[in-house]
Amino acid sequence: MYGILAHMNTWRAKAEAVSQSILIRSLSLLIVIMAALMLSSCRDEESSMPTYTVAMEATFPPYEFYQGTEIVGIDVDILNEIGRRNNVQFKLEDMAFDSIITAVQTGKVDLVASGLTVTEDRKRQVDFTRSYSGARQVIIVPEGSPIKGPEDLANVRVGVQHGSSGDTHVTEHICSNPERFTNGALAISAMSAGKLDAVVLDNAPAENHVAGSRGLIILPTPVVEEKYAMALQKGNTELLNMINASLDAMEADGTLAAIIEKRMRENTPEMNQEADTAFGRLMDDFHVDFVKNERWRYLAEGLLVTVEIALTAAAMGIMLGFLIAVVRSTADLTGRLKVADMFCRLYLTVVRGTPVVVQLLIIYFVIFGSVDISKVLVAIVAFGLNSAAYVAEIIRSGIMSVDRGQMEAGRSLGLGYGTTMRSVILPQAFKNVLPALGNEFIVLLKETSICGYIALQDLTKGGDIIRSQTYDAFLPLLMVALIYLSMVILLSHLLKKLELRLKKNER
Ligand code: GLN
Numbered sequence: 001m002y003g004i005l006a007h008m009n010t011w012r013a014k015a016e017a018v019s020q021s022i023l024i025r026s027l028s029l030l031i032v033i034m035a036a037l038m039l040s041s042c043r044d045e046e047s048s049m050p051t052y053t054v055a056m057e058a059t060f061p062p063y064e065f066y067q068g069t070e071i072v073g074i075d076v077d078i079l080n081e082i083g084r085r086n087n088v089q090f091k092l093e094d095m096a097f098d099s100i101i102t103a104v105q106t107g108k109v110d111l112v113a114s115g116l117t118v119t120e121d122r123k124r125q126v127d128f129t130r131s132y133s134g135a136r137q138v139i140i141v142p143e144g145s146p147i148k149g150p151e152d153l154a155n156v157r158v159g160v161q162h163g164s165s166g167d168t169h170v171t172e173h174i175c176s177n178p179e180r181f182t183n184g185a186l187a188i189s190a191m192s193a194g195k196l197d198a199v200v201l202d203n204a205p206a207e208n209h210v211a212g213s214r215g216l217i218i219l220p221t222p223v224v225e226e227k228y229a230m231a232l233q234k235g236n237t238e239l240l241n242m243i244n245a246s247l248d249a250m251e252a253d254g255t256l257a258a259i260i261e262k263r264m265r266e267n268t269p270e271m272n273q274e275a276d277t278a279f280g281r282l283m284d285d286f287h288v289d290f291v292k293n294e295r296w297r298y299l300a301e302g303l304l305v306t307v308e309i310a311l312t313a314a315a316m317g318i319m320l321g322f323l324i325a326v327v328r329s330t331a332d333l334t335g336r337l338k339v340a341d342m343f344c345r346l347y348l349t350v351v352r353g354t355p356v357v358v359q360l361l362i363i364y365f366v367i368f369g370s371v372d373i374s375k376v377l378v379a380i381v382a383f384g385l386n387s388a389a390y391v392a393e394i395i396r397s398g399i400m401s402v403d404r405g406q407m408e409a410g411r412s413l414g415l416g417y418g419t420t421m422r423s424v425i426l427p428q429a430f431k432n433v434l435p436a437l438g439n440e441f442i443v444l445l446k447e448t449s450i451c452g453y454i455a456l457q458d459l460t461k462g463g464d465i466i467r468s469q470t471y472d473a474f475l476p477l478l479m480v481a482l483i484y485l486s487m488v489i490l491l492s493h494l495l496k497k498l499e500l501r502l503k504k505n506e507r
Contacts, residue, residue, distance in 0.1 A: 050088045052239065053372075054079060055104060055455075056114035057097040059183040059468035061208040062263040063115035063228075064094075066465055069297055075113040075230075077259040078132065082246040095455030096182055098163030099361075101125055104233055107370045111239065112231040115202060117165035126231040129243045132251075133260060136222035137166045138206050140199045142191065142215055147198050149221045150174060156197035159187035166200045169224050174200075185468035188213060192471060202226075204267060211268035213471045282475075289475045295466050302462025303483060309379045309458065310445040316384030317444065318437070321391025324348070326421065328392065329399040333407070334417065344392070351389035357450045359386055364454045375456045379448065387444050394436045398429030431502045438495035442488050449484075459483060 056064045056075060064073040071092050079090040093109055100116070103109045105125050117135065118128050141147045147156060153174045160167040162180035170178045181187040184201040188209045191199050200223055201209070210216045232240050250256040275281045290296040324344045331341035351359070360382040368378055402425050410420030452461035463480035467473055 051091055052088060052110040053091045053093055053108075054111045054113050055093050055095050055100045055109040056112070057100060057183060058092075058094040059185045059465070060115050060202070060205050062204055062267040064092075064113075065208075066298075066469065068293060069301065074133070074260055074263045075115065077263065078247075078250070078256070079113055081250060081255055081259070082243060085246050085249070086242055088242075093455050094457075096453055097161060098182075099365075099453065099455075101163075101231070102365060104231055106365050107233055108365055110232065110236070111243075115204070115228050116231055117202075117226040118229050119165050119168065121168070122231065125234075127234050127236065127240055128229040128231055129240060130247055131227035131229040132247055132256060133228045135226045135228055136203050137169060137200050137224050137226065138203045138222050139219040140188065140191070140201060140206050140210060140216055141197065141219060143217050145197065147219070149219060150223050153198060153200075157195070159190055159196040159199040161187060161201065164202075165226060166202065166223070170200050174223070182464075183468055185209060185471060186464075186473075188216070189467060189471045189473045191216070193473065204264065208267050208269065209471065285470075285472050285475050288470050289466055289472055290479070293469075295469070298457070298462035298465050299459060299479060299483065300462075302457050302459040305376065305451070305457060306445070306448050306459040307487075309376060309383060309448050309451065309456075310441075312380045313383035313387055313448070314441050314444055316380065317387030317391045317440075320384065320388035321395055324388060324392035325395035325399060326426075328396050330417075330421070332400070348389050348392060351386055352393075356383070356386045356447055357453055360450060361453060375451075375454055378454060379451050379456055383444060383448060386447075387440060390440050390443075391437065394433050394440060395429060397436075398433035399425055401432055402428045434495065434499050434502065438492070442491060445487060445491070446484060 056071070058064045058066055058071045058073075060073070062073050063075045064071055066072075071094060076092065079092075083089050090111070093103075095103060097114070100112050100114055101122060104112045112126070115133075115135070116122075118131060122128070139147065139150065139153070147153065153170070155175070158170055158175055158178040159181055160170050160178045161184045162182060164184075167178065167180060178200070179187070179190070179196060181190065184199065184205050187196065187199045187201070190196050192213050192215075199206075203218070203222070206218055210218055230243060232243075247256065250259075275284050288295075290299075324347070327337050327340045327344050331337045360379065363382045363385075364375070364378050406424055406428070407420055410424045411417070415423070448458055449460035451458040452464060457465070459480055463476040466476040470476070
């Protein structure tokens with residue numbers, strides 16, 4: 001009996017030490033990152049100038065697009081000018097175009113300035129400023145295409161930007177089921193890859209895209225004429241009046257026309273010389289995708305965001321999951337904690353029963369709707385809460401798989417329920433479920449690739465930005481995939497080592 005007890009004690013101490021050190025490290029990591037995020041979001045607010053947040057989708061040259069890691073363009077110039085005249089500043093948020101109206105409607109941002117077309121449908125949801133620019137939806141086709149105008153679009157594969165006025169017009173008047181892309185640039189690369197016959201897009205970005213890709217032309221007959229304006233939450237008259245007054249003044253003194261004219265003039269990017277060999281072309285593409293304009297930075301910075309979110313969310317998931325698992329199994333084993341168990345079950349049902357992207361959007365737009373909170377923090381909370389549900393079930397299955405005799409042995413040696421659970425059951429459970437936990441972390445890491453939905457520039461979004469600038473789908477996607485793959489391989493390797501260490505301790 002004493003022999004068993006002594007053996008159990010040393011093993012217990014080692015296993016306990018490993019699992020506790022993991023928990024403590026997770027906890028400290030979580031605290032450090034959360035504190036850093038809080039501090040950084042406080043610093044943003046320090047500036048005394050009134051600050052308004054503006055949503056835009058920054059793959060829309062020359063209205064808004066990336067130059068290096070900065071968003072520039074007509075809308076940005078106009079906002080800067082309005083800011084200068086009124087002593088206010090605007091904070092830009094690049095987000096998916098189809099989230100933009102929701103963002104301003106729910107008060108998540110104060111303003112939309114995104115080459116936004118005034119439409120009757122949108123007027124029901126938001127207030128528009130006066131219009132500051134005219135535009136038209138045009139048709140882009142490959143050179144030599146038989147498509148000559150809107151009348152030829154009915155039975156061909158047409159690409160549009162999801163949620164755009166072009167999308168609505170094409171769907172209602174031309175062909176009921178166009179192919180919808182998150183932005184026009186992606187539709188253009190799909191057409192360059194032979195997957196579409198035509199793309200309907202706003203004229204100014206269309207001109208930029210056509211200049212940047214080979215073998216595409218814009219048809220002379222437009223599909224529809226439009227006007228651009230900024231949009232605000234209904235009833236936000238103070239900001240509306242300020243912007244309208246500034247736009248009027250800027251029109252009167254010629255600033256508006258000068259901004260638009262300058263950006264339009266620069267709107268056709270120069271094309272690189274085509275290399276002769278396939279390898280030469282690949283090297284050229286590599287240069288344009290990653291080296292030119294330091295585009296590799298989108299991937300490097302995105303990678304940091306991805307790692308930060310995944311690590312912190314995993315730490316949060318493990319701690320919360322651990323707690324839930326203990327509550328659930330205590331209820332199962334002893335019949336205590338019934339109410340807490342009920343809440344935990346409800347939580348698990350809801351979290352595991354809904355897609356993580358929907359949870360992320362609900363947390364961002366609804367729960368933190370009117371709070372100005374760092375998006376990284378939102379993502380950490382969303383992925384942490386999501387992961388906790390899976391971790392809880394993994395750990396619970398581990399606890400339940402530990403032989404019941406262990407609990408009885410612990411109790412008969414005079415240890416209380418809590419001590420037996422903490423010192424005997426949990427360390428064994430932890431060791432048993434380590435592979436499953438590792439797997440959950442790998443899933444979590446890859447799941448963070450949906451962060452672009454709330455306009456976070458993670459690794460995947462970094463690749464998207466490059467694609468939208470260079471119209472090359474192949475290399476940016478390949479590179480993003482390779483980076484995720486390397487992280488997963490590294491992680492699997494570390495987990496294997498941890499497992500081996502635990503096994504060794506057992507002996
Ligand atoms: N003008 C189009 C619209 O409002 C597209 C705008 C955009 O993609 N930024 O729907």
